[in-house]
Amino acid sequence: VVATALRAIPTPLVNEAVTVTALAGITGSASGGMSIALAAMADTERAFAKTATVKGWRDAFLDFFADDAVALGREVGLAKDGLRKLPSTPFSEAELLWEPRLGDVAASADLGWLTGPSTSINHTAKDPKPAHGCYLSIWRKQPNGTWRVFIDVGAGAPEPVPFAPG
Numbered sequence: 001v002v003a004t005a006l007r008a009i010p011t012p013l014v015n016e017a018v019t020v021t022a023l024a025g026i027t028g029s030a031s032g033g034m035s036i037a038l039a040a041m042a043d044t045e046r047a048f049a050k051t052a053t054v055k056g057w058r059d060a061f062l063d064f065f066a067d068d069a070v071a072l073g074r075e076v077g078l079a080k081d082g083l084r085k086l087p088s089t090p091f092s093e094a095e096l097l098w099e100p101r102l103g104d105v106a107a108s109a110d111l112g113w114l115t116g117p118s119t120s121i122n123h124t125a126k127d128p129k130p131a132h133g134c135y136l137s138i139w140r141k142q143p144n145g146t147w148r149v150f151i152d153v154g155a156g157a158p159e160p161v162p163f164a165p166g
Contacts, residue, residue, distance in 0.1 A: 037109040041139050044147040045100045045114050056089050057096040066140060066148035079152070095121040098135055101163035110141040111150075117161045118154060134161040 044064070052060035061083050071079035096118065103114035118133045138151040 034105050034107065034109060037105040037141075038103060038112060041105060041112045041147045042100045042103060042114060044139070045137065048149075049098050052096055053091050056091050057094060058083055058086050059088050061149075061152075064149055065152070066142065066150050069149055070151050072151065072153055079149075093122070093124050095119075095123060101165070112139050112147075113137065114139065115163075117163050119160070132157045132160045134163075 048060055048064040051063060054060075055063070062080060065079050065083070067080060069079040071077050071082050073082075097120075098118035099116050100114040101116035103112060105112035113136060115134060115136045118135050120131045120133070121128050133154055133156045135152065135154045137149050137153075139147045140150040142148050
């Protein structure tokens, strides 16, 4: 019955929002201590994005990725190994902005995901134009209690990706 009702929602974005809300209600993952863990994880994501505006995206990724974070791309490997091979570039040259808009935390409160819109601009290009996209980050709580990215995936889009404010 629930699946049929969800399939009847014609707008994909509204369908996704209702589906996530329904799942959170069914599993109880957005209640009690889970909401505290989700807020802490989202606050860490926001600090990560802010750090990128100060240190540049590569150095921020090195700071906020777990040591065993996985890079998913043409080749699968340890993310920090690939990041260390890239030059450190200031935000004034390679701008990357993002913010979490939707996410959830496992009942164990030690694993979660966040997604939202992203925009990048290569300011060294002759005609710098924003490139739009969205990201999905899988976060894992570390033994010391901090949240770190375990898997991060970005996808480009031809125009800004609409997300509800979050």
